[in-house]
Amino acid sequence: MSGKTTHxxxxxxxxMKYCLLGATNVQLAEMFGVAVSTIDKWIKDIPTFSGxxxxxxxxxxxxxxxxxxxxxxxxxxxxxxxxxxPNGIEIIPTTKHYPPDAxxxxxxxxxxxxxNWRDKIDTELTGKDGGPIQGNWTVEFVNATPESKP
Numbered sequence: 813m814s815g816k817t818t819h820x821x822x823x824x825x826x827x828m829k830y831c832l833l834g835a836t837n838v839q840l841a842e843m844f845g846v847a848v849s850t851i852d853k854w855i856k857d858i859p860t861f862s863g864x865x866x867x868x869x870x871x872x873x874x875x876x877x878x879x880x881x882x883x884x885x886x887x888x889x890x891x892x893x894x895x896x897x898p899n900g901i902e903i904i905p906t907t908k909h910y911p912p913d914a915x916x917x918x919x920x921x922x923x924x925x926x927x928n929w930r931d932k933i934d935t936e937l938t939g940k941d942g943g944p945i946q947g948n949w950t951v952e953f954v955n956a957t958p959e960s961k962p
Contacts, residue, residue: 818846819854824864831868840865884920886912 827840837855841848854861891908894901921929939945 817854817858818844818850819858819861821860823854824860827861828864828868831865832872834872835868880916880920883910883913884916886910 823844826843827835830840830843835843837848837851841851844851855865856862886909888907888909891906893904893906895904896902918929922931937945
């Protein structure tokens with residue numbers, strides 16, 4: 813790496829933690845008080861900084877993907893129901909159920925199975941035996957005067 817840099821070693825951990833929150837290069841630049849091009853250069857030239865940014869972003873993406881997957885499939889988790897009774901507070905262990913979520917399913921499938929789950933449908937039309945489409949059409953002139961008709 814040549815030239816002077818304003819990068820400091822402690823920026824690596826800060827960048828990793830901020831990327832865990834979803835920070836973009838623009839947001840990293842604002843946090844460190846540098847231009848976006850400087851962040852791009854640090855990512856290109858400083859392996860520890862680049863690794864920290866990548867680690868934070870991959871961990872955040874994995875966590876979101878995990879949550880999206882569970883929403884798409886449905887899930888359950890233990891939950892305590894807290895009741896106020898004449899005898900005091902009563903805690904009843906229960907299981908909270910979340911049914912599969914159609915929107916999450918669609919989002920997942922459109923991104924993971926694009927060929928099978930896309931909105932765009934390609935349709936090809938052909939004529940008889942795969943040849944060109946042929947037809948007979950009549951053109952009618954509406955509100956035409958006798959002079960304007962061919």
